[in-house]
Amino acid sequence: MSEKVQRLVMRAFRGIPGEMIVDLGKGESIVVYGDNGTGKSTFADALEWYFTGEIELLSHEGRQHAMRHVGVDDDEVTSVEVVTNGALGGKALFPDEREPETFQAMRRETFLLRGRTLADFVNKTKTEKWKALVEILGLDAIESLREDFQRARNELRKESKAAEELVKQYRRALASDGQVVTHETVLSNLQQICEMLGVDPPRSLNQAVDPSWLTAAVGASAVSAKPTNQESLLGEIGALTTPTLDSHLLESWNALVSSERAALLPRAAVVREAKRLVETRTIGARCPVCGQSVNEKELARRIERALVEVMEASRELEYLRDPLVQLTHDLRAAHDKRLSLHKSGHAMGLNLAPVTPLPAAALQGAIDSLGSVNIEAITGYLADLRKWDAAANELAREASSSGPSTRDTQLVMLAALYEQIKGWRRAEDKAARALRAVTLADRVFDAYQAKQKADLTEILKRISGRVAQIYAALHPGEDLAEAVSIEPWTAKGVELAVEFYGSHQRPPHGVLSESHLNSLAISLFLAMAEEFNAQLGFLLLDDVINSFDVEHRGRLAELLAEGFSDWQLIVLTHDQQFFEHLTRRAPSWRKLELTSWSYASGPRTTQYETSGILAAARERLGSGDVQGAATKARRALEEQLQEVCEALWAPLPFRRGQANDKREIGELFKGVRRTLKERAKTLLESVEPLLKHLEADVGATLNVEVHGSRGRSGAREVEAALNRIEALDGMWSCPECRTRVWHRGNPDAARCKCGQSSFPPVRVN
């Protein structure tokens, strides 16, 4: 149910020091007229505050205190009470402690349009219009979710991009010789390293990144490792040993070969032959060799003793000789080994020292000749060997510590490649997941926005049609009237548009006048209220016609009076013509005139119980206020003539700006006469006497300064003038429906609202 305001009670509020009551019956429309500063907008402020919880003008910091009348006592309570024909009525107290939820639904409803903010919506950017529309349409929760969704999607995109960049980094690291990195090329590189290490290569990258595979591969590498030549050389150097020299052996040898027993050794064969002879033949008394007489037994004993000595010396010699021969072999082997190492080392760039020549004669010669061994030469040689070994080991250590072995290098390469592959695969997995997330988010988000846009487009289409209708009513006959629309613009924007003589203008600010833009804003306001208001059945327009010329004020009055008769309209205006237009076109509306405002008592009002300013003039006259009656009568005449001129398109001289709407009364008489002369000469002839009388009234009776000096006699003249003004008014008004004959159509085909009266006086010709 759309609720209407039946009663508004303001107390100590804004410009009202005490209490002010506006009675709206059962929810009837009202037009409130008053000059600037008479307190009209206080009504608008009261309804705005009650229904939205704030007054936009006072929402800025430091202005809230102005909610209260500045002169009231501290114990005076500021309040606004609204009585409606539904459940929305109540009483708001200042300071306002109502919960924001109280207004949430009502704030979405369109009910207040102020002149000072009239162009706000039209002038908003497309994004601001979108936000405003989204709030009005109650789509703010949907828009808020869209914004969160968009933030989430942007983060997913960022993560996906970072993951993809990491994959690229790994690919750059894995690339060799500019090759394109694929699973196959990386697997191939890995297999090559495995081959060098002598381990089984992985069959796939999945196998390669399995930690158990790496452990097994390193273990297998250790078993199958074959040392290189350099490693072998360094190993051999490290393993060098020097032959052990037994000095006692050499000394014993030398002692033996220097003894007398050793002298027997060369004669050992003779002694053995002598023993054989003695044992095999009878020698007799003479020596069988030299013939000297001998004692055979004695000879045999001497031979036996000699043979024993020889045998003992021989055994001792053999005992010493074997280890000596072994030492000789050891020394030669040690010598040859070092010569070999020297040669190999030279080939590998390892500069080993030359090997000391082997003192072969010192040992081998002594053995062969049963001579003494040169112990000093042997000892010196061994000392040289040890020095050489020490120097060689030092060089070997330097060579070893100068860099890792090839196997170590290969193992390092394998480990590094393993880590890179593992990282690459992880990055690829992460990038793939991130891409899947973004793809899904993009799909849902795009669909979300598309649905939002489609829904909004449908709504805008409905509003656009109604805006165009209303705009056409305000600007009939203009080519623009059917071409107004509200269109989605970008993902988060809406904009007004017009088809301007064949070109699409969005926004229309460049081609429409300020007045046309304001018409557009009013059209939009009314269309949105019709489309979206669910609870509020009243519309409040506060001084919205400032930029309108007289013709369009009349059209707006007509539109409000007829096109929105189902609504309760609360129209505040300082424009007397607009007030008169509404008074005449909507006779059932309530009228309220604010005549002045004072700090102590607030707005002063005059209730318009009868219609029209002429009735007001008669009321003044009846109460003895002749001067007031004359003023009202003159205003009534001016308003009537101005309207006649506008309705009949009288050829008045053009003036710039608002001066065009404020004509001297003499000009208006001329305009009426010229129009009638051109288009209704007969009517002019019958009206001319009346016009002349009225001109005279304007110069005398309705001239307030002259009238003020003539006392009571002026009352009759004023009454006569009022009669004449009413008579002239009757020429343009239908006696049945009381509307003017140009209510329908244009001056060439003018009719009143009910159709019974036309503009025959003009059409007679």
Next chain:
Amino acid sequence: MHRPSAQEFLLALLESLEDLPPDFARRFAEVLKGEDVDRSQAIRRLFEDFAGE
């Protein structure tokens, strides 16, 4: 004019989309119910979860 809630709007949308992962609509709706969490982060995690499944 009916003003749909964000949840109504979203569920209507998800029902109209084909080939969404099973249970996606229900879990998205759950995200909207969580009032004490950063909703954009919850939405991001929802999509990450479904990308990993």
